[in-house]
Amino acid sequence: MxxxxxxxxxxxxxxxxxxxxxxxxxxxxxxxxxxxxxxxxxxxxxxxxxxxxxxxxxxxxxxxxxxxxxxxxxxxxxxxxxxxxxxxxxxxxxxxxxxxxxxxxxxxxxxxxxxxxxxxxxxxxxxxxxxxxxxxxxxxxxxxxxxxxxxxxxxxxxxxxxxxxxxxxxxxxxxxxxxxxxxxxxxxxVSTSNINMSYPSLIVSMLKLLKNTPPLQQRAFYHACLFAAFSLYWTVMPILLRSEPLHFSNNEIALIGFVAIAGALLTPTIGKIADKGYISIMTNVSMMLVLLSIILLLFVQDHSLISVILIIISGIFIDIGVSGNLLLGQKVIFGLNPVMRNRLNGLYMTIFFLGGAFGSWIGSYTYYKFNSEVTLFIGTALPLIALIVHLINNTTLKLSKTRSKYLN
CATH class of the missing domain: 1.20.1250.20 (MFS general substrate transporter like domains)
Incomplete structure (x- = not known):
């Protein structure tokens, strides 16, 4: 130890x-x-x-x-x-x-x-x-x-x-x-067996790893959805706050961004809870926090104190939810195979990073093409899809374990 x-x-x-x-x-x-x-x-x-x-x-x-x-x-x-x-x-x-x-x-x-x-x-x-x-x-x-x-x-x-x-x-x-x-x-x-592997073989093994590792596929999909929502949020939120009728200054927006960082400081606490075996529950909580954070923006109507409080709570919630789910995903994939840990992490990060790039693009595109309501609707759909898929996967897993128990 x-x-x-x-x-x-x-x-x-x-x-x-x-x-x-x-x-x-x-x-x-x-x-x-x-x-x-x-x-x-x-x-x-x-x-x-x-x-x-x-x-x-x-x-x-x-x-x-x-x-x-x-x-x-x-x-x-x-x-x-x-x-x-x-x-x-x-x-x-x-x-x-x-x-x-x-x-x-x-x-x-x-x-x-x-x-x-x-x-x-x-x-x-x-x-x-x-x-x-x-x-x-x-x-x-x-x-x-x-x-x-x-x-x-x-x-x-x-x-x-x-x-x-x-x-x-x-x-x-x-x-x-x-x-x-x-x-x-x-x-x-970690393993001497890796040393004799060529670089092209390493890349090919990653593709096979992605195809044959359902936990990696699931966690990467969940976080791609959440990171897309996160990128959409921080791309559009400053534009939204500068526009009418809110009229927030750049300094005010920057200050809100600094305050929201408090959410990321709670990541170790989520890690402690995950260490006790509550990964699935905390995944649901993380997804619901991201969903709630974007819903709160729908109630921001002016430059009042209530609106400022809602924005700050929203920013803290999305940072807690995204940072927490990222950690939970890494805890799962790091526990799969130590010999392939960096390949697993590389795949996980690449997939959800693509989700983030999509979120930034779709956020700015829909905001200027349509309006903020359409953008926020898409923002709420992303964590909701992740939550539904996670609940379905969990239900399927429980049913599979139950069948296996009775068959044995």
Whole structure:
């Protein structure tokens, strides 16, 4: 049994802040695109590529690089990816060419996938019976990084200009790299049988793994729906709040975003409950919280105190629900096969990340094409579909166990 020490807790802290710092790079540029595009003479037609290609890079990294940690030592891959990100940040900082800047953001997105190699290392550090709690702490760091990136980049840009956001990320990742080099153990690959596997065979094995692993299929589908709702929510909610008759300022919207981060801090608590065997119940709770969070926005009608309270509760609920369900899914898939843990995580993350990309697109498209009510209706449908499918799967599983019991 792994004994927990102060050193262990410090290592978990390093994993948490590393994950948050890496993933934040995907989202820093989203709210400040117009400033970057103007400075680098990037046309409005191509400015959207700044965020799109960063996300594409991250998705490619999840599928093609994260699984490599089943073949090679994780610390080496993580170090290379962070080094690549730091180098790319230097390039973006010095860049005066829009095309070069856009290409470098793709590499930054690829480097951010190192966060998903760090998360499974939690299971090498803590006892199996407490994985929910400690994976929850690491995931809290990752989710806080996602949620704080946008308001932080707005604040830094307003005060010091957009290039200072790049400098901030560069300094942060230098510190992260030094901490990882100094403190992260150089863990061996879980199984020596993986070492003789070629990279093409690794990718082929992932496709077979997805086809033959129902728990992975289910958890990936659930979270693709919830992350689509999450992306739709945070894409549309700021636009909705700025419009009539709400008229919230950018500072007010940023403050609401910071307050909503409190939801992600409850992820370890959900992990503790999951460690006691209540994964199915907490999955239902997570899905219902996401559903409720979007329904609450339907009752926001003005700039009153009641509306502000509803928005804050809504933001906290969606962060609790999405972060909780993400953790529950990882707890399930990490328990399937340690030898394939990084492949399982790569597939899980890739699938739900595609769901998030769909949510961002459908949110902005329906908002401008139709109205906010249509967008919010789609937003409520996504977690509702996940909840219904989860209940059906649970009922089917219980019936199957009952039949098996009587047949035996």
């Amino acid at each position: 792994i004994k927990l020490t102060k050193k262990t807790n410090f290592l978990i802290f390093i994993l948490a802040i590393s994950c948050g710092s890496l993933v934040a790079n995907i989202y820093y540029t989203q709210p400040i695109i117009q400033f970057i595009a103007k400075d680098l003479n990037i046309s409005s037609a191509f400015s959207g590529l700044l965020t799109t290609l960063t996300q594409i890079g991250y998705g490619l990294g999840l599928f093609f690089i994260v699984p490599m940690a089943d073949l090679f030592k994780s610390k080496k891959i993580i170090g290379i990816l962070i080094g690549l990100t730091i180098t790319s940040l230097i390039g973006t900082l010095m860049s005066t060419n829009g095309v070069v800047f856009i290409l470098l953001t793709t590499i930054i997105g690829i480097g951010a996938c190192a966060a998903q190699i760090l998360v499974p290392l939690t299971l090498r550090i803590v006892p199996m019976e407490e994985t929910g709690k400690y994976v929850g702490k690491v995931m809290s760091g990752l989710l806080i990084g996602i949620m704080i990136a946008r308001p932080l980049s707005i604040g830094i840009s307003d005060w010091f200009g957009w290039r200072m956001v790049i400098i901030f990320s560069f300094i942060t990742l230098i510190v992260i790299l030094l901490l990882i080099i100094k403190f992260l153990p150089n863990y061996e690959v």
